[in-house]
Amino acid sequence: MIESKTIEQSNGTGLEQHGSNVEYLKERLASRALDFDGILTQIRELQIAIPSWALGTGGTRFGRYPGTGEPRNIHEKMEDVSVVNALTGAARRVSLHIPWDEPDNIQSLGDQADELGLQFDAVNSNTFQDQADQAHSYKFGSLSHSDAAVREQAIAHNLHVIEVGEKLGSESITIWLADGSSFPGQTHFRRSFDRVLNSLQKIYGRLPEDWKLFTEHKPYEPAFYSTVVQDWGSSLMLAQALGPQASCLVDLGHHLPNTNVEMIVARLITAGKLGGFHFNDSAYGDDDLTTGSIRPYQLFLIFNELVDARTELGAGFNPAYMLDQSHNLKDPIEALLQSIVAVQNAYARALLVDRGALVEFQDSNDVMMAEKTLTEAFETDVRSLTAEARIQNGGALDPIQTFRDSSYREKVAAARSSGGYVPPQSL
Numbered sequence: 001m002i003e004s005k006t007i008e009q010s011n012g013t014g015l016e017q018h019g020s021n022v023e024y025l026k027e028r029l030a031s032r033a034l035d036f037d038g039i040l041t042q043i044r045e046l047q048i049a050i051p052s053w054a055l056g057t058g059g060t061r062f063g064r065y066p067g068t069g070e071p072r073n074i075h076e077k078m079e080d081v082s083v084v085n086a087l088t089g090a091a092r093r094v095s096l097h098i099p100w101d102e103p104d105n106i107q108s109l110g111d112q113a114d115e116l117g118l119q120f121d122a123v124n125s126n127t128f129q130d131q132a133d134q135a136h137s138y139k140f141g142s143l144s145h146s147d148a149a150v151r152e153q154a155i156a157h158n159l160h161v162i163e164v165g166e167k168l169g170s171e172s173i174t175i176w177l178a179d180g181s182s183f184p185g186q187t188h189f190r191r192s193f194d195r196v197l198n199s200l201q202k203i204y205g206r207l208p209e210d211w212k213l214f215t216e217h218k219p220y221e222p223a224f225y226s227t228v229v230q231d232w233g234s235s236l237m238l239a240q241a242l243g244p245q246a247s248c249l250v251d252l253g254h255h256l257p258n259t260n261v262e263m264i265v266a267r268l269i270t271a272g273k274l275g276g277f278h279f280n281d282s283a284y285g286d287d288d289l290t291t292g293s294i295r296p297y298q299l300f301l302i303f304n305e306l307v308d309a310r311t312e313l314g315a316g317f318n319p320a321y322m323l324d325q326s327h328n329l330k331d332p333i334e335a336l337l338q339s340i341v342a343v344q345n346a347y348a349r350a351l352l353v354d355r356g357a358l359v360e361f362q363d364s365n366d367v368m369m370a371e372k373t374l375t376e377a378f379e380t381d382v383r384s385l386t387a388e389a390r391i392q393n394g395g396a397l398d399p400i401q402t403f404r405d406s407s408y409r410e411k412v413a414a415a416r417s418s419g420g421y422v423p424p425q426s427l
Contacts, residue, residue: 001086032354074096095120110168144199159203197238216278252282304377334400358374
């Protein structure tokens with residue numbers, strides 16, 4: 001855990017310049033009739049969940065290169081999440097993966113979360129790989145499998161995940177399926193989708209009354225010809241068929257290149273089925289890269305739709321936010337800090353959009369001024385605004401530099417294992 005004294009000392013070196021930057025931005029926003037303090041409050045309230053699997057270095061089918069002081073178990077991962085939260089004030093919720101990070105002692109994990117000031121977000125099931133103790137293989141699918149016994153095994157696993165989540169205070173489950181085919185004729189498209197829906201209905205029927213079920217889509221991998229829940233339309237069909245507690249989760253990396261993700265967001269909002277996001281970035285179609293590293297403007301445009309919907313629908317519109325990315329080269333904690341700052345900046349810029357003017361330009365078909373309204377908000381330097389939000393939440397002016405100055409990695413390295421190249425067969 002990084003002590004508040006360390007954060008205060010780090011902040012102190014740059015507070016004078018930061019104060020000048022804040023005053024300058026206040027004046028700029030006031031000239032545009034924007035409420036600095038009101039926007040600041042909204043940024044301070046933004047919370048982004050950290051998945052339990054994001055605290056270790058990722059890998060590829062070729063290998064994995066562990067970093068210094070990586071966590072070896074869920075309890076050490078919780079310690080790392082508390083560092084991310086301490087430095088940003090925006091990451092107090094943990095999204096647990098079962099069985100990767102299923103605790104041996106649920107009570108002990110719950111007690112640790114309380115001590116660290118953390119809570120639990122959505123729990124995540126895993127039917128995309130076989131576990132040592134399972135009776136049937138998921139090689140040819142799970143909830144869509146042609147064999148009813150395999151489907152029942154996958155259903156039972158999801159119900160178990162819900163039970164674990166209930167004990168930890170979670171209120172939602174995310175179900176991503178790797179089910180699909182790699183060759184034409186391998187599977188019957190309609191029947192496999194019907195089997196998924198039927199399986200999800202059994203899970204949904206056992207969902208606690210105050211819980212949500214998120215369906216997640218992905219166009220390919222590990223299946224490369226078709227996936228059963230391939231796109232947002234398939235996800236929406238499932239969520240609508242299941243009922244009011246089901247909605248769609250949008251993973252920003254789960255789209256083919258040049259997909260208009262912000263329009264998908266708008267469509268799901270219209271349908272009343274936008275459940276939340278997995279934030280990341282992608283150059284090709286998978287969610288391996290740091291949020292905002294490839295398409296920062298797209299991230300802003302997505303938040304533009306979210307802020308617009310919140311303006312119209314009110315506080316009842318409250319999607320769940322989580323980071324989901326693979327840290328193959330960067331230090332996982334640093335990458336998470338970088339991502340949270342990117343999300344905060346995109347959100348802040350979206351809050352600066354002059355919505356009244358934008359509507360007028362849209363209705364009068366003034367293309368130039370409508371686009372200019374968005375770019376004016378996007379090009380505004382909001383770094384002092386989001387830094388002020390972090391400081392007021394007890395976080396750091398510069399989270400990454402503060403993390404490095406704290407020598408946290410070096411301090412925990414002695415108690416944690418680290419190593420070099422790990423061959424793919426051991427992943």
